[in-house]
Amino acid sequence: MPLPDPGILVGGVIAALVGGLFGWTQTAITGRWLAACERGLAEGTAGEAGAAGTAVDRSATIFGASIVVVVGLWWWEVCSFAELPRDDSGAPLAFTFAAVAGRWLAHTLLLWLLAAATWIDFRYRVIPDWVTIPGLLAGLVVAWLAPGTLLPVGAELARPFATALTLPDVLGWAGPLEQAVAERGAWVASHPAALVAGLVLFSVWWRIGTGPDLGGSGPPEGDGAMATDAPASPWWPRLGLLVVGWLVLAGAWSIGGLRFEAMFTGLVGAVVAGGVVWGTRAGASLALGREAMGLGDVTLMAMVGAWLGWQASMLACFLGVLFGLVHGVVQIVRHRESELPFGPSLCAGTVAVMLGWRPLWRAAAASFAETGQLVGIILAVVVGTALSLWVWSSLGPAARRVALAAMLLLGALLIGWLMVLQG
Numbered sequence: 001m002p003l004p005d006p007g008i009l010v011g012g013v014i015a016a017l018v019g020g021l022f023g024w025t026q027t028a029i030t031g032r033w034l035a036a037c038e039r040g041l042a043e044g045t046a047g048e049a050g051a052a053g054t055a056v057d058r059s060a061t062i063f064g065a066s067i068v069v070v071v072g073l074w075w076w077e078v079c080s081f082a083e084l085p086r087d088d089s090g091a092p093l094a095f096t097f098a099a100v101a102g103r104w105l106a107h108t109l110l111l112w113l114l115a116a117a118t119w120i121d122f123r124y125r126v127i128p129d130w131v132t133i134p135g136l137l138a139g140l141v142v143a144w145l146a147p148g149t150l151l152p153v154g155a156e157l158a159r160p161f162a163t164a165l166t167l168p169d170v171l172g173w174a175g176p177l178e179q180a181v182a183e184r185g186a187w188v189a190s191h192p193a194a195l196v197a198g199l200v201l202f203s204v205w206w207r208i209g210t211g212p213d214l215g216g217s218g219p220p221e222g223d224g225a226m227a228t229d230a231p232a233s234p235w236w237p238r239l240g241l242l243v244v245g246w247l248v249l250a251g252a253w254s255i256g257g258l259r260f261e262a263m264f265t266g267l268v269g270a271v272v273a274g275g276v277v278w279g280t281r282a283g284a285s286l287a288l289g290r291e292a293m294g295l296g297d298v299t300l301m302a303m304v305g306a307w308l309g310w311q312a313s314m315l316a317c318f319l320g321v322l323f324g325l326v327h328g329v330v331q332i333v334r335h336r337e338s339e340l341p342f343g344p345s346l347c348a349g350t351v352a353v354m355l356g357w358r359p360l361w362r363a364a365a366a367s368f369a370e371t372g373q374l375v376g377i378i379l380a381v382v383v384g385t386a387l388s389l390w391v392w393s394s395l396g397p398a399a400r401r402v403a404l405a406a407m408l409l410l411g412a413l414l415i416g417w418l419m420v421l422q423g
Contacts, residue, residue, distance in 0.1 A: 008079055011101075015074035016067050018105070022112055023066030027059040030116040033130075034123060070108055076355065077104045083357045085154040085166070093168040099148035106142050106149035107354055110135075110307045114347040117300055121343035127296030132303045133210060133241075139306030140266045144252055147177060147262035151312055151357055153365075155179040171309055171361075172261055173268040181258055190256035194264065198249045201267040206242050209274060209299045269305030273313035277301045277346075279382045293342050300343055304350050311368050312353050314378070315360055320349030 076082045078100050084092035113135040117127045142149055148170060155169035155176035169176035181189070252260045278298045285291050305313040324345035353360060368374055 015071045019067035019070030022070050023063035027062050030119055074104055084152050087166050093154055095168045102146050103149045118344045118347045121341040125341050127300050127343050132299035135303040136270055136306045140263050143262040143266040144259045147258050173265040181261055189260045195253040198264055198267055199246055201271050202245050205270050205302055209302050210238050265309050266306040269310040269313050270302040272310035273305030274298050274302030276378055283382050297342050316349040316353045319352050320346035323348045
């Protein structure tokens, strides 16, 4: 599929400009928010002057790295068609240039949000709502405006007396989106039950994912990992968010069609992904007798689900657990520290899904088609996490080292077994 005008060179220049904007806004918004946190903490300890003397300006590094990352993502998704499914001959399916470029831009926006969440979580062990709530709402709006920005899949079209034809499509909440709408009919999205379901899903996210003060959008107060949210703000912004969300959903439902199906895909993704992490958090907290992870991890994955859908978010959660295990081993070996933020591992899992979407979905699509098997896997992850943390909390230092070695060995065996199955 040849790249149309403006061509690879001009497209790369545009990608570099977008990358520069990415880096500049990251330092201007996230960097200034963190700087405000540093000043607030310094005023409560050694004074603002002492903190200013130790501050390091990394804006140039962030700016340059952002250009490299965004241009690399442009080359990967738009020039190399690495995400696109293949036909029987191995050629990428014929998605339009607008769909491929629009998906790259959507993934760039999601990458900005993930970078901000990672940066803040590493520093303060908190993911503020000013990242996740606007991020989730933006994902829903983008899905409605451009349904083609959802992850690409191939839709099998059966033909009499001929092999099935693979058509380009995107992954909706119940399979290939355009194929599902064509088979069920556009009237399904306009049915009142669809509106009720959308309102319920949005209300569930609003109830769990937003706090009385919208989760503390201001700088945290306290020290490092013990930081706490700023004082509560009035109740009306949270209620206003619910009302505006209902009105927007009602408007999207009244239009119906493919756009509402895409927005509904984002809602399902937000609730399922956030719900799995919430269940894991609840089980782990019960096992440890204290809070095991913050609510920010729940809202983070809800945001990811709004952009990528529930299937890709589940893959990101599973990969995030693996990355978190490796991160935990490194922390224990190097720093003798067993407490670490989980948000960066979830962000890394999300990026891995975006970059490796085609082989990952080819390997996992059959499992997602088996509902019972998928539910069993999710329950096993939630229950297994709680049990492993309960056992971990009762072990001594020497026993923990043996347990870590056993977990790494089991993880390597599991990966090898999956590779054999796929081979």
